[in-house]
Amino acid sequence: MSSPIETLADDAIGLLEDLIGIPSFSEEESAVADRIQSFLSDRNISVNRHYNNLWAFSENFSPDKPTILLNSHHDTVRPNEGWEHDPFTPVRENDRLYGLGSNDAGGPLVSLIAVFLSLQGEQLLPYNLVLALTAEEEISGEHGISSVVSEFGKIDLAIVGEPSGMRMGIAERGALVLECRAAGRSGHAARNEGENAIEMALDDIQWVRSYQFPESSGVLGDVKMTVTMISAGTQHNVIPDSCKFTLDVRVPDTYRNDEVLEIIRKHLHSEVIPVTTELTASRLPDGHPLFQAADNAGITTFVSPTSSDQGLLDIPSVKIGPGESERSHTADEYIKMSEIRDGIGTYLNLLRELRPVADKLAKVHWR
Numbered sequence: 001m002s003s004p005i006e007t008l009a010d011d012a013i014g015l016l017e018d019l020i021g022i023p024s025f026s027e028e029e030s031a032v033a034d035r036i037q038s039f040l041s042d043r044n045i046s047v048n049r050h051y052n053n054l055w056a057f058s059e060n061f062s063p064d065k066p067t068i069l070l071n072s073h074h075d076t077v078r079p080n081e082g083w084e085h086d087p088f089t090p091v092r093e094n095d096r097l098y099g100l101g102s103n104d105a106g107g108p109l110v111s112l113i114a115v116f117l118s119l120q121g122e123q124l125l126p127y128n129l130v131l132a133l134t135a136e137e138e139i140s141g142e143h144g145i146s147s148v149v150s151e152f153g154k155i156d157l158a159i160v161g162e163p164s165g166m167r168m169g170i171a172e173r174g175a176l177v178l179e180c181r182a183a184g185r186s187g188h189a190a191r192n193e194g195e196n197a198i199e200m201a202l203d204d205i206q207w208v209r210s211y212q213f214p215e216s217s218g219v220l221g222d223v224k225m226t227v228t229m230i231s232a233g234t235q236h237n238v239i240p241d242s243c244k245f246t247l248d249v250r251v252p253d254t255y256r257n258d259e260v261l262e263i264i265r266k267h268l269h270s271e272v273i274p275v276t277t278e279l280t281a282s283r284l285p286d287g288h289p290l291f292q293a294a295d296n297a298g299i300t301t302f303v304s305p306t307s308s309d310q311g312l313l314d315i316p317s318v319k320i321g322p323g324e325s326e327r328s329h330t331a332d333e334y335i336k337m338s339e340i341r342d343g344i345g346t347y348l349n350l351l352r353e354l355r356p357v358a359d360k361l362a363k364v365h366w367r
Helices: 004-020 030-041 102-119 197-210 257-267 289-296 337-361
Strands: 048-050 053-057 067-073 091-093 096-098 128-134 157-160 168-172 174-183 224-232 242-251 271-279 301-304 317-319 334-336
Touching: 004 030, 004 096, 004 102, 004 337, 030 053, 030 102, 067 102, 067 337, 102 128, 102 334, 102 337, 157 337, 168 289, 174 197, 174 257, 197 224, 197 242, 242 257, 257 271, 289 337, 334 337
Parallel strands: 067 128, 067 157, 157 317, 168 301
Antiparallel strands: 048 053, 053 128, 091 096, 096 334, 168 317, 174 242, 174 271, 224 242
């Protein structure tokens, strides 16, 4: 006879196979949201929907109890050219399940659904649960979680499902994406006329490479700035009058995003145009009861190098899920079915360890 976790895992893996077969690129998630909504409705879960975001509340929801958000995303990036499997055909090979979005974040998503289904009907559950399955995470889109989080009510803790090997990410940097434009004056290269926008941009890039922000976080370290794209010039004999470059900036909890943006603008000669500013640094507050719960459940913690929808949640949060981050966005992406089974069990253990300290969740000082 199958154990309860095995039954949950089999159901979750079956759902994941369905989801792999439905293209769900960011901003194009309608069909996959339909499938998830149908799956939950078939299990008598009342599902709310706005755009392609879905959410549900546990039974016996009470404002007198703290509320835990279980969140993951159902959108994917587009497949690259290196795939040997069909990205939209789920394939089981031994313990592996191949398919686009299987690891990021299909495995965490279906595991959190299983956990919600297991717990949400308990009469004496000491906390409320909100299950949110959201869109546009891969592009930090305006129609993703930020468009619906206000509908969830007061949230005391968020558990964000992302592939982490079931290690618990207790902090992650915020992120800024900035387009920088150096403006010169065109002229003939042979006569050395004009003002070379590339050289102007190089001066700014040298500042980016050498500048050290004075404040450093004991957990998240320094502000990290990286030039990731550059574009200039029309032909070999024309001095370029424009050069554009993109800055990826990772911001620790010692700065607000707007403070870092202002410092960069103060030092660069190029025009600085914000592209993405919404992802703020996230850090589980010192002394939060989740630290002890994770330790009791045998879960290790780490500081995440990547960003997620955590950055859009102005509440205490962690990132944890089955799968491995390094498989994300790769050709022949896969997740191990054993990881899903173990992940469901680990999530349930973590939430079980929070039961005796649930009343403390609402008392954590945030920011």
